[in-house]
Amino acid sequence: MTWETNRRNSIYTQLLRLLLIATFGAVVIFFVFDFTGEYVIERYLQETDYIEKKNQEYVDDLQEYVNQEQIATRDTHKLNEWVKKQQLLFIQVYKDDIQVYNSEYPGEEIWEEEITVEGYAWESYYQVNFADGTAEVTITGAYTYQLYNYVIIGELGISFIFFLVFVLLGIRKKIDYIRKLSEEIELLEGGSLEYKITIKGKDELTALAEGLDSMRISFRNLIRQEAEMTQENQRIVTEMSHDLRTPVTSIMLYTEILKQGKYKSKEQLFAYLNKIEQKAKRMKQLTDHLFEYSIIAGEREIELEELEQYEVLFYDLFSDTCSYLEQQGFRVIFQVKWIDGLLRISTDYIMRILDNVTSNIEKYADRSEPVKICSVEEGSMAGFFFENKIRNLEEKPESTGIGIQNIKNMMQKMGGKCIVEEKEGYFRLILLFPCVEK
Template sequence: MNKKFALGKLQISLIFCLIFSFAISGGIFFLSQMIGALILDNYFIKTSYIETQTNQAVNDFKNYVTDNDLSINDRDQMARWVRSEKYVNVNIYKDGKLLYTFDSNNSVVSSEGYLQNPILSYGPLYDIEFADTSAQMSMECYFEYKYYYIVTFLGVAFSFVCFIIIILLFINRKTSYIGLLENEIKILEGGNLDYQITMHGNDELASLAQSINEMRKSFIERLENEDKARLANSELVTAMSHDLRTPLTALVGYLDIIEFKKYKSEENLNQYIHNSREKAYQIKHLSDKLFEYFTVFNTEEEDLALETFDGIQLIDQMIDEQLLLLQNNGFYFEFESCVTPFQIEINLIAIRRVFDNIFSNITKYADKSMPVKIKCYVKDDEWLMIDVENHINQNLKAANGTGIGMKTCKKIIEKHQGNISASKIDDMYYVHICLSV
């Protein structure tokens, strides 16, 4: 019920505009009435306009009576003249008695014999000759009223015009903004997504403009991400095709030698078989990496099943597993475990992939004569920090890997609302992991 009748900011602005316009136009009306009345009052006081008009009306009435040979009893004819004048009331007296009163609005005729002092009530008396007798008359004139009416009419008209102008200015401001939004949306439709939508005010139209801007930014970001993903996939396919082609070509060559018996001795045969197995495992390793990459990149954040673990116990366990791998491969290490208790919410399988990738690279490219250093600590009671560093084996041939492992790790960590970075400085290789706790 409340939502149904809730007023929006645009409606409230319109209501305030109506109230403001009404107040301004009302003030203009009253001001115009005051000024107009003041001007007319000064004019009537300083001039003899009313007196002149009254004398003219008295003479006109006398001439009307004389020209039409009216008797004192011809009330209808006298009433007709009064009606035609609009701003005149006529009183007829005979021997000090009020006989008739002709009202310009209703033309009411009074009864005879009503005793009244005419001088005190109706101003000066004028002698008038009827066809059958002599009498007296007084006249009440309101000729100035028509000018006050004109001032009132002009004040109403001017106030109404001001009211309409203010409303139209407000509406024009909003319609102009709507037209501007329409033109700017057409610019976006034309493909110029970098164009910034103009924002004015803080009503629903401004909110609409902001929403369009946010939508535009989201669309740009989506397009950029798609371009990046397309470029990354293209680079990945190119790199993987090269990395797969090399061992695959060698494998086909070894198998051809074996099939066509081009080996010289049994020892050569066993060597070719051994090399074939190595190339086959290399191809399998690359295909597993590729499968893992697409599995991770095609999994949404909400698809990750997160579980809460005791942080120190879990991290120590996973790193101990990797340290055993290092030890079996002839590496020695320095491990500094975390001392601050914490809880962490992760997908265990995904995080294991990260550690497998990192320590697998260490076994391939690290210098066994130098220690591998691992340090874990909690920062600001909010972040788990894991730092891994090792010396690079300078005796290895340049390894141009696809980088698929680190890309997979980065995607997994990002899905856990964290970040991972890898850097190489001189002969040192650093990996830094940050996870929310």
């Protein structure tokens, strides 16, 4: 997944996209309700006498105020006080068809000769009895403005509720996913490592879930490897105990014979001493193998060397190995093709592996048949194999298989693998290493 894809699918981008969509939806809903509200208000005003009723209410209130205060048409100050108490109201007073008061100009004197009754068709005139006689009053109020304000407030409320609900529903999916991950983490804490973490989406939570699932798999594999290692250790200890018991018993037997002097000749004495020496060497060999195994098994991680050419890594090591085997009476067929590749290994481990291989060849290989060392490639891995004919002996040499197990452990720690094949009297050991570059 590229960086651009991560940015496009990040939680921040998703949240921004959610807010933009919610805002757009809220604006659309606002304009739809605003259009509908205006239409409803206009129809309501056309089909009812709402404005006439409101005008009449204010006229009745003005008449009551005039009666209480005994106001004349020229009492501008008193009329101004009444107008200020009302909300969004505008009045004009006409006496004898001359305008004597206009609430739009509360501080100006109005002369009778200046303004007369216009008599517009859309204006309604109401009779009000002042202290100085009856006058006609026109009232203009912002009643429709109030209605529109109420509608707009309602529209804003509905739009905000839609915005809030849409955002909460969008966030709820992420909250549910987080809650799901929390429940699955609790299952993992309880030891249910076989339970697969739910992975969905392409954002940071997805990356977190993938990391948790990878960690689960790593823990599961680690526990499985530890269980297998424990089982393997128990098997090796059991077999080693059995193998050690045999030479120890023989040594004790021959020692007892020598102590009691139960030998017939000097040649028999030296034969018994020779057998004791052989059994002691066998014990040393077994303990050396066990010590080597304990060291390798105890090494959790190793530091591999820098990348190097295949030929540079193995040329000298193979040269020494072939020379040693030839000195021991073996005929070696060396057919290694130096591939153009880079490997990362541990030279110390390779030297240990070759020591184990040559030791096994000396012990079990038939010297009348050649020992083959050949290169091999398998997918992205490259390496070599050793092949020899198994020697036929009346007394089969004792073997615990711990040497092969050591080789497998060292190959595994280097990221490679060891394959053992035995067929038609021939033994083959294949060593494969991950090839970083070709």
